[in-house]
Amino acid sequence: MFWNEKIETLKGKDLEQLQLKRLKWTLRQVGSVGFYQQQLKDAGIRIGEIRKLEDIRKLPFTRKQDLRDGYPFGFLAVPLSKVIRIHTTSGTTGKPTVVGYTRGDLEAWAELIARNLTMVGLKVGDIFQNMVNYGMFTGGLGFHYGAEKVGLTVIPSATGNTRRQIEMIQDFGVTAIHCTPSYAMHLSEVAEEMGVELATLRTGLFGAEPWSDAMRGELESRLGVTAFDSYGLSELFGPGVAFECPERDGLHIWHDSYLVEIIDPASGEVLGPGERGELVVTPLVKEAMPLLRYRTGDITMLLPDECPCGRAQKIARITGRSDDMLVIRGINVFPSQIEHVLLRIPEVGSQFMVYVDRVNHLDEMTIEVEINRAHFSGELADLSRIQKKVVKELRETLELRTTVKLVEPGSLPRFEGKAKRVIDRRGVV
Amino acid sequence: MEQKKYVIRQISVFSENKPGRLAAIAKALQEEEINILAFSIAEADGFGVVRALVDKPKKAYEKLSGIGFNVAFTDVIAVQMKDIPGGLYEIARILGEGKINIEYSYAYSGKEAAVLILRVDNVEAAISAIRNGGGTLLESSMFQ
Numbered sequence: 001m002f003w004n005e006k007i008e009t010l011k012g013k014d015l016e017q018l019q020l021k022r023l024k025w026t027l028r029q030v031g032s033v034g035f036y037q038q039q040l041k042d043a044g045i046r047i048g049e050i051r052k053l054e055d056i057r058k059l060p061f062t063r064k065q066d067l068r069d070g071y072p073f074g075f076l077a078v079p080l081s082k083v084i085r086i087h088t089t090s091g092t093t094g095k096p097t098v099v100g101y102t103r104g105d106l107e108a109w110a111e112l113i114a115r116n117l118t119m120v121g122l123k124v125g126d127i128f129q130n131m132v133n134y135g136m137f138t139g140g141l142g143f144h145y146g147a148e149k150v151g152l153t154v155i156p157s158a159t160g161n162t163r164r165q166i167e168m169i170q171d172f173g174v175t176a177i178h179c180t181p182s183y184a185m186h187l188s189e190v191a192e193e194m195g196v197e198l199a200t201l202r203t204g205l206f207g208a209e210p211w212s213d214a215m216r217g218e219l220e221s222r223l224g225v226t227a228f229d230s231y232g233l234s235e236l237f238g239p240g241v242a243f244e245c246p247e248r249d250g251l252h253i254w255h256d257s258y259l260v261e262i263i264d265p266a267s268g269e270v271l272g273p274g275e276r277g278e279l280v281v282t283p284l285v286k287e288a289m290p291l292l293r294y295r296t297g298d299i300t301m302l303l304p305d306e307c308p309c310g311r312a313q314k315i316a317r318i319t320g321r322s323d324d325m326l327v328i329r330g331i332n333v334f335p336s337q338i339e340h341v342l343l344r345i346p347e348v349g350s351q352f353m354v355y356v357d358r359v360n361h362l363d364e365m366t367i368e369v370e371i372n373r374a375h376f377s378g379e380l381a382d383l384s385r386i387q388k389k390v391v392k393e394l395r396e397t398l399e400l401r402t403t404v405k406l407v408e409p410g411s412l413p414r415f416e417g418k419a420k421r422v423i424d425r426r427g428v429v
Numbered sequence: 430m431e432q433k434k435y436v437i438r439q440i441s442v443f444s445e446n447k448p449g450r451l452a453a454i455a456k457a458l459q460e461e462e463i464n465i466l467a468f469s470i471a472e473a474d475g476f477g478v479v480r481a482l483v484d485k486p487k488k489a490y491e492k493l494s495g496i497g498f499n500v501a502f503t504d505v506i507a508v509q510m511k512d513i514p515g516g517l518y519e520i521a522r523i524l525g526e527g528k529i530n531i532e533y534s535y536a537y538s539g540k541e542a543a544v545l546i547l548r549v550d551n552v553e554a555a556i557s558a559i560r561n562g563g564g565t566l567l568e569s570s571m572f573q
Contacts, residue, residue: 371443371499378441378501380471380478381532387474405475407445409499 003118003150004111007256009310018256020053022284029290032077035070036292056259056282057270061293064092067235071095075289078102083288088136089234090332090398093340099138099234100288106145108285109237112254113146116243119252119309120203120228122176124151127200129172131165131179131187132208132330134158138238139208139330143178146240152176159183162190169198176203178230180330181211181219185361188222201225207232207239208330209363210318229317235294236283242315250303250314257285260313261293262302265322273302278322279315297323326356326422328363331400335421338367341397347375347386351412358426366403367394373409432556436504437569438486439546442479443499446472454479454493461485461492466572467546469535480535482507482546482572504552507567508559510536510543520545520564527558 002008010018027047030036040047043060050056067075068091075098076083084103088096101109122128128147134140134156147154155172157165165187168174177184184206191198201223207230216227231251232239242253253260258281262271265278279296299322303314326333335354342350349370357364369390371383383406390404415421444450451470458465458481468481483489486502493500510516517536524531524547532548544567549555559566 373499376443376499376501378439378478378503379532380473383443383476383478384473405445406443407476408443408497410497411445 001118001121001123003115008115008119008252008254009312010256011312015255015312016053019259019284022256023050023053023056023259023282026282026284026286026290026292029077029287030292033075033290035066035074053259056261056293059292061268061280061295062291063295064097064235064297067097068092068095072098073100075291076100077290078288085141087138087141087234087238089138090334090337092334092336096136097235099237101237102287104287105237105285105289108257109142109240110145110149112237112240112257113143114149115254116205116230116240117147117150117152119243119245119311120205120226121246122147122150122152122203126152126175126203127155127172128152128176128178129155129157129165129169129174131157131159131177131183137331138232138234139178142232142238142240143205162187163194166191166194166196166198169201170196173200174198175200176205177201177223177225178205178207180208181206181215181227182209182329182358182361182363184219184223184227185215188219189360192222198223204228205230209327210320231298231315231318233296233298235289235291236281236296237286241281245307245309245311247307247309249307250316252307252309252311253281253313253315255313258283260302260315262300263295265295265299271301273304276301276316276319279318295322297321297325324422326354326365326424328356328365328400331398333365333398333400337397338394341393342369342390345386345390345393347372348390348406349409349412351414352421353412354422356422356424356426363426364403365400366405368405368407368412370409370412371406432553434568434570435506435556435566436552437482437507437546437567437572439503439505439548440481440483440486440489440493441501441503442481442493443476444479445476451479453496454498457492457496457498458483458489461488463489463492467535467537467544469533471533480533484573486573503548505546505548506552506555506559507572508545508547509565509567510545512538512543516543517545520559523559523562523564524549524555527554527562529555529558 083100085101087099091097130143132139204225204227219227228244232241242251261280262277271277279298298318299320300315305312353368355366394402464484466482471478490500508520530550534547536545
């Protein structure tokens with residue numbers, strides 16, 4: 001099933017022409033962004049030199065750090081009055097990354113979600129429970145508007161209260177769910193505990209964190225769904241950038257909206273089909289926040305174009321990161337954010353270690369931090385207060401509950417070269 | 430201040446809750462020939478505080494800090510109890526009536542008598558209440 005068959009199956013010259021036209025439009029659009037004016041000037045490039053798609057390689061990359069430096073509105077290409085929504089995503093340090101959307105952006109985004117939902121067979125009559133955060137996180141509202149566009153019956157259940165979520169699935173006859181794969185696993189266990197059979201469920205859309213094929217098998221048998229992988233990032237609107245079709249052999253990344261390159265993350269050199277590297281995307285239809293050659297940090301590769309479903313441009317499922325970003329219960333966390341929080345708490349040191357485990361299918365992050373020698377009063381109650389303070393400050397910045405362990409001063413490893421502060425013991429993917 | 434002689438310096442040592450930490454503390458004290466008169470361990474979430482009354486608190490502080498421990502002094506008082514049923518009640522009653530809140534306490538039973546070591550919210554008020562209530566406080570010079 002297609003939502004927009006003509007565009008979804010566009011090929012050859014027609015596709016190239018459309019992409020080039022949109023690339024040129026994007027280059028004009030970034031012209032009003034101070035960062036790009038400077039960057040292109042520094043690189044000695046005039047936008048008129050970009051005459052064919054391959055010329056994009058002449059352009060410099062945009063990094064997440066650049067977006068952070070532009071906080072809050074440095075990357076907007078339109079007046080703020082034209083921005084009708086703002087989302088944020090985790091930044092590399094204290095400040096989040098801000099993403100703005102014009103009315104046209106929100107429509108384009110909903111269109112992509114509508115394509116994805118239709119591609120996996122959802123249609124009017126389906127009852128869709130959207131079990132992700134509805135706040136600043138793009139997963140909630142992004143799927144919500146796309147699902148309404150298709151005409152699904154949408155239940156904006158958001159996160160939390162798993163028993164209530166299960167009751168709704170049962171009572172409303174929910175046919176499709178969207179959540180993180182780890183939450184889906186948790187949901188299946190709670191349903192089992194409650195002795196509830198989720199008989200109406202048929203489709204599971206899972207994203208925001210990497211998950212393995214073994215996990216897919218497990219989820220499908222426990223929940224009775226066909227599971228599809230969803231990929232996106234807030235900088236490129238949010239979820240919906242790429243999605244599995246019923247073949248479930250790679251994700252279609254929407255070729256009319258995103259120009260895709262795979263690069264060697266170390267050298268920046270462009271890699272060919274079948275070579276694994278970092279996904280670099282130039283969005284082609286973003287009005288409020290156009291980007292050039294944005295480095296996603298996600299590791300994947302281009303797959304052969306021929307897909308029995310008739311759509312083109314596929315990437316493999318994401319297998320990792322080129323940077324140190326962690327995905328914890330679907331939330332992106334940079335170790336530098338943790339350091340930033342610790343630096344402003346005088347009672348503890350700035351050295352830390354992070355341990356990530358999977359307990360009952362949910363990610364748990366434990367942070368060890370040293371007590372600051374000068375701030376030890378001798379009282380256990382004061383230590384507990386410090387511990388709670390660190391948990392609270394981390395929660396405010398990361399929007400994530402963590403376990404904090406206070407350790408003795410000087411007991412954590414010191415790194416001379418590249419710090420290895422994260423021990424991920426989840427063993428997935 | 431005459432009450433000052435009843436204020437005893439306890440050493441409080443921050444310790445992670447893992448095997449060998451108490452042994453490391455005890456070994457260090459042994460090396461300096463420091464005698465431990467009383468001690469307790471308070472445990473929270475993954476860490477704890479080892480509290481000890483020692484005969485040479487300053488030396489203990491220096492030694493333990495020197496090998497990396499995080500140490501602090503804490504003022505406590507020691508009350509003599511009758512080593513018979515009701516001995517604790519007698520002291521606890523005085524403190525309760527004097528509206529003195531106990532933050533924590535530990536005790537030992539020696540040859541002469543039983544001793545209750547107390548960390549209270551207001552040391553001076555506690556000393557007055559105990560003395561006025563007929564209790565016997567031990568002077569710090571008896572320990573240190």
